[in-house]
Every structure is written in structure tokens, then in C-alpha cells.
Amino acid sequence: MALQPIVLDRQSIVPLYYQIQQCLLDQVRSGALKAGETVPSEGQISATLGISRMTARQALKMLCNMGVLYSERGRGTFVARAKLEKNFLQVLSFSEEMRARGSKPSSRVLAFKRLKPGREIADTLHLAAEEEVVLLRRVRMADSVPYCIECAHLPLHRFPELLQKFDPHHSLYQALAELYGIQIAAADEVAEAGAANAEEARLLRIRRRAPVFRFTRVAYLRDGRPVEFVKSTYRGDRCRVVNRLTRQI
């Protein structure tokens, strides 16, 4: 309830509402604000910090959207009980995901070439007829243990010299950012349950017919243009899909 002293920097380029938001987030993370507890009200925050109520509100609103807080009309704003620090639903590349877990990612490159794609891929990537893609097929490993087979398709016209410039043993997303200034903003992913075929079993070092996940992922830029189509097969014993679902009321 007592607001830890927040020092705002009005000269900073960082918006005031963001400074407040981060400060509250730190207090929740550190446990200074515990689950179920009341957060200082919009009125208190604005009075204490000498800012407008709308600005205080903006800070709280974003934390509510993130699921860190929740508000009840007439009662107040509270710290939510659920722990959702699990990097929910971020688009992460394999490399990023493994590094986040403290493992060292590596790759065995199976194919890296240009190719005329099939219908599904051409349609999904909005390619004109006869347009080619770059195909990158790799076994991805963490600490030298195979995790998945990843088969990425990228429109050649958008990444003209990828075949020459990119070392396929490194992180693709990092290369796209560095070479082309490309920021992936979102992705749609479909997961299916399957059983390993002979090739998958060999590459992933599992038994034939062992459980696997098959993912189909389409990655988008901020404006919604598709830039990547990926099919991948993950070992069922080393992968789980975590979701945070919300209910529209």
C-alpha cells in the first residue's frame, strides 16, 4: 500500500508513464508488492508524483493489459496472483530460446539453397508465380543434443544475397536484423502431434514412431507482411508448448 519512493526524471526521453510502470513492475517482481495486495490508486500516484491522473492511469493500464495487475471498479487495483513470468508467447528463435534457458545452441546444416516453392508456401508468403525462396534446413541442437529439424523458407526477393552473406550455422533472426534491418513482430504457429518417421528418427536420434511435435510457423513484420515460413519437427520428450489463454468477456 505504501508507495515505494519513485523518483521521476522529467528530463528523460523515457515517458513518465513508462518510468512508473517499470518501477511498479520491479516492486512486483521483487516481492515488495505481493499477490492480492492493493496497488496505490490512480489518485494517490498522481498526487504523490505531481503528475496528471491520466498519466498514472496509463501506467496502471499497461500493467493490467500485461496481466500483472487487475482492477475492480470502486475497489482499487491489485497485484494478480498468477505468476506469468514465463516469457509468454514471445516469438523467439531457436537460438534465443536456448540461450534464454542457459543452453548453447548449434546447428547441423542439411540444406541451404534457392528453390521454387510449392503452392502452400508461395500462397502463404504472397509470392508471385515463379518467384523463388531460400530454403534453410537444419538440425538444431542444444549442448550438442538434437532438439528439432527446422525447415525455413524465406522470399528470395526480400533477402537477395542471403545465400552469400549468411553463415547458416548462426542465428537466422539475428542475421535478418543485422543484414536487412528486419524486425519480426509476430508469428502464427500451428502445432500438431505426430510420430517420427525414419528420417526424423535418425536425425533426432529417437526411435521410429516416437512422439514428436510438428510445427508450422509463419512470421510477420509489424505491418503484417509474411517473411518466413517454417516447418519443424521437435522431439516430444524435449519440448512442451506453453500457452497463456485469456477469456473475452
Added chain:
Amino acid sequence: MALQPIVLDRQSIVPLYYQIQQCLLDQVRSGALKAGETVPSEGQISATLGISRMTARQALKMLCNMGVLYSERGRGTFVARAKLEKNFLQVLSFSEEMRARGSKPSSRVLAFKRLKPGREIADTLHLAAEEEVVLLRRVRMADSVPYCIECAHLPLHRFPELLQKFDPHHSLYQALAELYGIQIAAADEVAEAGAANAEEARLLRIRRRAPVFRFTRVAYLRDGRPVEFVKSTYRGDRCRVVNRLTRQI
């Protein structure tokens, strides 16, 4: 660019920003506003409708958060290209999900009783020692075809007369809402890939070792208190997990 005439009802209890938001959403859905096109600017909307710019902004902001629109500073607000009409990550009960697809849900009840839960469930639901749960185990079917085996656990103290009042052939979520005024707001779900064991194969009418999804779901109220723990097994050939991922930049 031309704004379809929006008629605002200032007497309505429905907030102005929400009326605007729904109207724009309809135009995007109907195709009147196409992907990549400019949406009327905050200034235009506020001037045309005779409302404050902050209110117009609130309507646009929510649509941006939903991924329907995106904004670029200095340029404008645009319709996103991705098709994201896929019932994004909503918590839906089996019944709701099947009805949404136009199928008729039904259930074969395997168990409906009180029970002392194991450690994992007691911990997850924050139960005191010796506290019991209601166990509801069902084969869920759509148009009489088995889809999954669902095994739900609910804290008995919160739903004291569920065993007497609820007909286990109907929708559990609907009953929770009607009998206890309970609104589930969010859920965490973990999916794993597996192979059907003998019992699962029999109940789901698939071969032994056929691919299945195994889900573990914990459902929460608005304030984050857990109210349901579910383990379920879905036929791999009749289920896919769809995700929309976003990237924190």
C-alpha cells in the same frame, strides 16, 4: 480513407470509444477497410464525430493492441495484413469450442465424485491439507465422435454442492457461471506430444501408440486465484494447437 458514417449513441451505456472500435472492426472484417490501407486519423475521427481526440485515440489503441491495426508515428494508422480471426487464444471450454465450429458436443461420464487430490493438484489449486476436490472425468465427443478424455479437478470448498447440482453431461463452465457466478478469466496450458496407451486408445477409438496431445490446464479467476486443474488427452488426428506469438521489442 473515407470514413464510413459512424452514428454514435451518446445516451447508450456503451462507451463511445467502444462504439467506434466495433464500427472500425466491422469495416475491417467486411473488407471495407483493406489490409495496408490508412485508417482515419485520430484528428479526423475526433473532428468528424465531435468527440475529443483522446477518445478517438482510445478506440484506435485497443485495435492496435489486438493486432487489427498498427500505427507509425508521423505516418498514420493502418490495417494490419495478417488474418487474425482465429479466435485468438481464448479460453474456451470443450463445449464452447465445438459449438463455435458448428459441431454438437456430448459427453460420456467416466467418473464424477469427491476425492483427495495428489500433491501436484493440491499445490496448484492452493488447497489446505486434507482438502478434497471434485473429480470429473469424461470422454468428450463432437457429433458422436470421441475427441478427448478430459479429467477436471475443482476445489470442493468453492463448489460445495456441485456433485448434487451439476449434470455432468452438460457444459461445466456454463454451470460454474450459472450456479456460482464464476467467471474464468485466464488459463495456463501446457501441451505435450505423446502416444496413446491402451486405455486411451480404447476410449478414443484409435490405435495404441497413435499420436495424442496431452494438455495440462490451470484456469484462473480475474484476480489470479486458481479454480480448475485439468488433464486431458486429445486425438492427434483431430486436434491442432494454434498460437499467435508476438515479439517484445
Added chain:
DNA sequence: AAGTGGTCTAGACCACTCG
């Protein structure tokens, strides 16, 4: 009655993009 969050207003300045 006092306090809370939800909505709304009518302004303001800024950084940015574009012609």
C-alpha cells in the same frame, strides 16, 4: 459520504514523415 476506477473533454507540446 468518501474513495475508487471508467469515461470523456479541450486543450498542449513534441518528434516524426512527407511533399
Added chain:
DNA sequence: GAGTGGTCTAGACCACTTG
């Protein structure tokens, strides 16, 4: 320079919860 979105202010009224 005109138009855009991003931020911020200082008020306002309302419905709601709580004591």
C-alpha cells in the same frame, strides 16, 4: 509546413464499493 501519432495536463461526471 502541414499532418501524424506519442505524451501529458487539469479538470469533469459517473457507477461502483466500502465504511
